[in-house]
Amino acid sequence: MSGYRVTGAGRVDRARTVAFTFDGQTYQGYEGDTLASALLASGVTLFGRSFKYHRPRGVMAAGVEDANALVSVTRGPGRFTPNLRATAVEIYEGLEASSQNRWPSLKTDMLAVNDRLGMFFPAGFYNKTFMWPRSFWEKLYEPTIRKMAGLGNSPTEIDPDHYTAAYVHCDLLVVGAGRAGLEAALAEAGSDKRVILIDEQNELGGWALSDPDQAQWLAQSVATLTAAANVRILTRCTAFGFYHDNFVGAVERLTDHLAQPGSGAREKLWRIRAGEVVLAQGAIERPLVFEGNDTPGVMLASAARTWLYRYGVAIGRRPALMASHDSGWQDAFAMAAGGVTISAIVDVRDTVDDALLRQAADLGIAVHLGSSVIGVSGRHKVTGVEIAANSGTGRKRIACDALMMAGGWTPTLHLWSHSKGTIAWDESLGAYVPDKANENVRCAGACSGQMDLGTGVVVPALPTPKDASRIKAFVDFQNDVTAKDIGLAVREGFKSIEHVKRYTTNGMATDQGKTSNINGLQLAATALGRPVVDVGLTTFRPPYTPQTFGALAGHAKDALFQATRKTGIDGWAQDNGAVFEPVSQWRRAWYFPQDGEDMHAAVNRECRAVRESVGIFDASTLGKIEVVGPDAAEFLNRMYTNPWKMLEPGRCRYGLLLREDGFITDDGVAGRISPNRFHVTTTTGGAARVLAMMEDYLQTEWPDLDVWLTSTTEQWSVIALQGPRARDVLSALDTDIDLSPEAFPHMSVRLGQICGVPVRLFRVSFTGELGFEINVPAEYGPAVWKQIVAAGQPYGITPYGTETMHVLRAEKGYIIVGQDTDGTVTPMDAGLNWAIGKKKKDFVGKRSLARPDIVAPGRKHLVGLLTEDPSLVLEEGAQIVADPAQPVPMTMLGHVTSSYWSEALGRSIAFALVAGGQERMDETLHIPMPGAVHKAQVSGMVFFDPEGARINV
Template identity: 55%
Template sequence: QPELGGSLLHETTATIDGLPAARWLEEARTALAAMPNVTLLPRTTVFGYYNHNHIVLTERVTDHLATPSADLPRERLWQVRAKEVVIATGAHERPLTFADNDRPGIMLAESVRVYINRYGVAPGRRIVFVTSGASAYRAAADAKAAGLDVTLVDVRPDSAIGAERALAAGLRYLTGHTVIGATGTKAVTGLIVAPVSASGGIGTHVTLPCDCVGMSGGWTPSVHLFSQSRGKLAYQPESDIFVPATSVQNERSVGACNGTFDLAALLAEGWAGGAAAAKADAARSFAAEPATPLGFKPVRVLPTNANPLKVRAFLDFQNDVTAKDVRLAVREGFESVEHVKRYTTTGMATDQGKTSNMTALGLLSETLERPVPQVGTTTFRPPYTPVTFGAIIGSSRNELFDPIRRAPLHEWAQEHGAVFENVALWRRAWFFPRPGENMHAAVKRECKAVREGVGIFDASTLGKIEVVGPDAAEFLNRIYPNAWLKLEPGRCRYGLMLKEDGFVFDDGVVARVAPDRFHVTTTTGGAARVLAHMEDYLQTEWPDLKVFVTSTSEQWAVIALQGPKAREVLAPFVEGIDLSPEAFPHMAMRTGRILGVPTRLFRVSFTGELGFEINVPTDYARSVWEALYARGAEFGITPYGTETMHVLRAERGFIIVGQDTDGTVTPDDLGLGGMVSKQKPDFVGKRSLTRPDMLLPDRKQLVGLLSEDSRTLLEEGAQIVADLNQPVPMTMLGHVTSSYDSAACGRPIALALVSGGRARINETLHVTTPTGFAAARVVPPVFFDAEGKRVNGTVEAPAHA
């Protein structure tokens, strides 16, 4: 509720210690607000109780304000670690289950009382209260005092009525009656009632005209938070309620949620609970007048002459679950309370069974002819009340909305004028413009520096996974389509990772560090999903393999040194590693030191040039980078960003998963079918690769495209057609995946996925442009140094395609 006070907020007749309830409440709230060690949180709900007294609350800060301050959030999430918790969550009134109890205007009796006493609103002019307990008498008396026409119908026999009878003075009331139906369509117009004899016989019915019905089947303690704390409940048959019994955490429940409904008693219990939590030896009694009307008779479904399997008597008003649904569930063989819950969906709505659960449990108990404790309760899950996603994400707005990860060399790049782009969750240097340069000029200069001298690139965002154990090689042999068992320590291999459907999932270079240890790299955006993929298979498919996989993405920074002069820049700093081509060939890995720092040095290249990837502990990344950068000055060393990296790799026909693949691409579609082992008995995706659709000749295959006018830069994502004279809609053959203006080739180049692409080499196709179509020739997807001589340090003048 928006303010503290619970049911006292609509109490008009009771007094506490001689004061009207409203005044007593106001004085209590004022005293609490003045205490420096008390924080009051109105408009706040505890929605979750977790381990170690972790309490989570949501505060509605500005929803009620017409013109809220821009500095205030709509909601605020509170997370509290409490030494002691006192739960005083009250109780929920139970509805009654009878035919047609879903008519508009049929509501809980206490809700009628709240409307009248707190808001001064009459829910109806002729109100019928139907009850099986004492508390509704107080609601009926308040409605009568407000000048409304009131009739009270009590399911209990006259002999069961206690002191609450005094509240019915001046009212028309019927005892020992049942409700057998309601009239009205868009609103209730009448309640059909009939007397019930001691033997269960139903007498002549009568219709009570009304425009509102207040029903009350007693009260159910709100034990949700207690149950979330993993506390155990106990059933009280005399009250037909579950109450907290055994606490698991430092918690105590008090008041109505503990099964105490008398006002004076629950106030005293609340005081004692607070004192005990505060480790104080204190007690206090309260005088409350008049006495709280107590006592009720649990009734599962009000008796009727009609066939119970044909009566629409609702238990759960939110999910439209009826009494006959529960009976049907039992006939269908569902006896567990959790199964019945799921079969019928009772208690599964946002109220988590607050109003419906006890009636449903009681009906299930009767149907199964088992005691209620044997039937048990369902699980009360958080949130206690619905919570917005906005409250849960809390501070995730503006820069915090999409968390950004910064590479170890981010500050250096920032200091040297880098323009950044977002790649997955990382903020990466896109290019390094010099004064007066736009992106295209900067990228052209960076590409030229790598091809002719040496470039330096921060590749730290690559995913890195340590795969360790005696079965590490066997594990990789199963998770990748190519072979790994015979890879020697100190050597690297490129691997494509497939999903079970045979489509490319990720890729990267894997180095064997030792017989039982591999250093696996993944794409920047794929690190988390690859690790989860590996863990999934280890835990569910191959639990017998002795393998551990550990993310080391943050532990290793990666500096890529690429270009014909890369070895000369690196050589003075390396200890314990022979950098000669014979001792350290392409696709090899060595361990040693650089500037005294441990390193895993990879001889790999994503540019097609002589290249090294220097893995060092993250804390040393900047010092190693700056030493290399200073040394490389005499060789014209140039830092380059992701855009240049994309151009260089595309010139060599190297793919980027997620850009040149779209989730429906196989290794053969990429021209990498030779990587798939034909000898291995099994690997992830093997069966799918043999399916007929995977072998069709018209599958989309990776090819190169060169615009015929040698000037047009094709757009990434542009669609490709074969014939411009075909009717609309045209048959699309594929799309452009990568497109760049290549300095080394002297013209724009593009990669594309094209239906039957390899069979179309030298064919002219047509690519959509903003103004029409551009003709393009299909070529192999390698545009530069097709023989791969440069990666071994054989430098030649760039040859244009």
């Protein structure tokens, strides 16, 4: 024996030594070791400090259920992972791991004082102690508590790794590759079913890896499955959640175990849709609840056996066993057979099977029946235990250097419960087992309650002659919840297990109560004096074990987080120095600064250019819907507030779209291309919504209408040419369309060709100037744009962006749906009564315009606002009050929706939604903003060229 390594035992590769560090100190293990097994082999017992009391902790379990030994692993900048289980970290050459939640060091942790102040930290202490004064919570209490109580540190740098994902379908998914899982997969090996076998560990086998008697069977089974072409095997892969219709999420860890991780993906998210699922997740041994059960060196009996037979590590020279279940005796006997001296077996039961007693006697192991461990000596390592008969008499010390505990078994029902399968209480197991399936899923092996591990009794907490209010007997090791905390919660009136859980935080740590739920439930049921089944069980929720954000995000980050839609003209804008802004999913040119201009200078210049000569604007993002069919006009007539049937081909109309509740949802100009064809435009952000709404009415309310709807947003490049010189520029281009005002009046559309390509030429204006919108097939957009820019040079043609577009439209009182409206604004509120077809019997939302609330006085109206100080530009969103001297909270009349500097007017302008606004014309209102309260006068919304003389030229 070297250290605690046992010669000849275990599956680790003795030929390959691996050097790694823990808290800066170098250790050696073997390939196949976990961080936990390699450190135990080196005699390390102290792995971390507990969450609340900063008590020294070792490893309690050998698998992912371990609640104590949380560590951080660093692999260089950005590659820092906290809160990993030492029992699930495979060692590799150069691994750098460190302990957590201690200062200045693991051995000397100043905050261990919390352990002695335990009386101040009962269940719910943060709800009681830190309530007053309230203002202290955010600045003092919470940061202090977070510093004292906690897990590992969060990474501080961006994760440079990448993560991949895949969808996969199979006929049979087996979760867990222990004996039951392997058998389920073997039954279909070589069949025509697509089988996926998943296991979270580095090799298949589960418990069979800890049982040399099964080694040969295991090797044969793995060979058969590996050779089977229809079986896909995923190791180091955790099925973390079971979702509807046999949809299982799993994360495969690809590189964390490699000394040279390479440049491939770190983890892979598998989204698996399975015909049938077999859950073979096994069972988890339960700790026993007694004082000192968290001392480093106290661990589950099955874990001790795993360390010996899988990893070749003895947990001590002469461990003792505390059992309430036969399985612990078998583990002790197996340890003894492996050369480990068992110093004593203590069992809370008065009688056990004679065969166990005979075997113990044969091995020379002292047995204490009807007794319990009532204390553990040693702080960083077990040095002995004190036991007493259950009556409290006969207290004595047993010398030992580790303690195994065997409290029975809890079937792992996590995924079963995610799938909403029901569970039933099994009295003989003292645990819940699967009952009725809700999906095509079944449990196999230990997780179904099928266990051949002997019998045992369920003991909520071991009997002790000590004062129960003065001892710490842990139930939830990771959250530092003790038996007395649960008793306290019940005494304070918490009767539901869900409330007990939240008050004590039992089962709420990162291990989700894998080792604590049933013990906590037993304690609560005992305290309540009710049967366990009446107390219920808390809900299991994904993930089964913690997963990285990286794996869940996959490729959906940075530039791939959301698609960026670009118009055909976007490249030109970029080449010409545009500053962009996102508008729904589009990136749009915001403004085009020249020679170091700031935004305001650029926008003022762009505005002047449009008002004085000509500007060019990329309007391609406008939503476009082609409405076609003999009933197209009838359809639009029913959808929009405006009348459409009399609109002549070649003419355009502004359309206002309401929801059925009467509120504005979209607007846009539509042109009648031919009697049966309309070119309808929508807002940039509303395109998909409007098309979906139209489809809804067409398919489900008016299926008799013969109409086809097609999204054409991306089929057209739209170039807006605006300004008094717009016609001059257009005339300089090669086009067959008569541009004269007589032949082509405002609000009309012409089909023809321009620059040799087909065009739908609209004469429309969102600026108040003479304007055209040149629609050409999208692929010709950039070429036509460049020709227009070239033709516009004599007039100083100026590209402008969305900011200038906003200013120009606001000067003219044109609203933007979604900015000046918010889903509670009617046409009357917005001053758009003129857009309602008065003679129309019906349209979507018409009936609602007569609803009592909508005709009632005092509604918010959209109005103009002119500040007393013309140079002051109000903040959009600022609130409006009638009397700034009124006490707080003030009565707010509304808010500013749009606000700009108007270069054309030489002053600021704004729109606002104001209660009773249309009756408040010329009234002075007040707008409190940071630093000052500003005055503004209510006005109409058309600030520039109210007669519209500039459009009709």
